[in-house]
Amino acid sequence: IAGITQAPTSQILAAGRRMTLRCTQDMRHNAMYWYRQDLGLGLRLIHYSNTAGTTGKGEVPDGYSVSRANTDDFPLTLASAVPSQTSVYFCASSQERTGELFFGEGSRLTVL
Amino acid sequence: AQSVTQPDIHITVSEGASLELRCNYSYGATPYLFWYVQSPGQGLQLLLKYFSGDTLVQGIKGFEAEFKRSQSSFNLRKPSVHWSDAAEYFCALQETSGSRLTFGEGTQLTVNP
Numbered sequence: 001i002a003g004i005t006q007a008p009t010s011q012i013l014a015a016g017r018r019m020t021l022r023c024t025q026d027m028r029h030n031a032m033y034w035y036r037q038d039l040g041l042g043l044r045l046i047h048y049s050n051t052a053g054t055t056g057k058g059e060v061p062d063g064y065s066v067s068r069a070n071t072d073d074f075p076l077t078l079a080s081a082v083p084s085q086t087s088v089y090f091c092a093s094s095q096e097r098t099g100e101l102f103f104g105e106g107s108r109l110t111v112l
Numbered sequence: 113a114q115s116v117t118q119p120d121i122h123i124t125v126s127e128g129a130s131l132e133l134r135c136n137y138s139y140g141a142t143p144y145l146f147w148y149v150q151s152p153g154q155g156l157q158l159l160l161k162y163f164s165g166d167t168l169v170q171g172i173k174g175f176e177a178e179f180k181r182s183q184s185s186f187n188l189r190k191p192s193v194h195w196s197d198a199a200e201y202f203c204a205l206q207e208t209s210g211s212r213l214t215f216g217e218g219t220q221l222t223v224n225p
Binding site: 004033035040041042043044045048058090092100101103104105106 | 118121146148153154155156157158161202212213215216217218
């Protein structure tokens, strides 16, 4: 069972470049989330999707966009990367409306 | 707005010693509460959760947590720590079933041999 797969695992990116972080789940979960993790700040929600075809903004959505064309995929796009977007990004999903999240292993992004 | 505070950024304990990680929350009603663990280079894994009922909740890996409404706390405990427990621990709050989680800042646990 793969669970949640994120790609790439790690990436160094020049400022101003466009970048898409991929997230795929095989658990048929309805809800999916993107978090960023920064030292001392914990995890902050960027965007979420409660079901395919719908998305919503989280706590720190600026500079990021998402789409949810189907149940399994939830890509996160940085249209024009800036150094403050250097972070570790986690994709997560949940089936029931219980709050239990299943996380991917993260994508470490460095913007220079 | 709701918030979660983990007062201890870093805790060091000796293997075999007891452990308590603190979590305080701010919310007008009784929230749903969670503890997650993150091993180095990994995603987060659920340790335990509190929705209602018994205020002492048992989780995986020998962990437990106690919900104290009067103190707005949900502290995580383990009677005897193992070296493999070294990780970062996150407390999280959910206002209602299905709403998004709010995470605390995390507590890094180091276990000395």
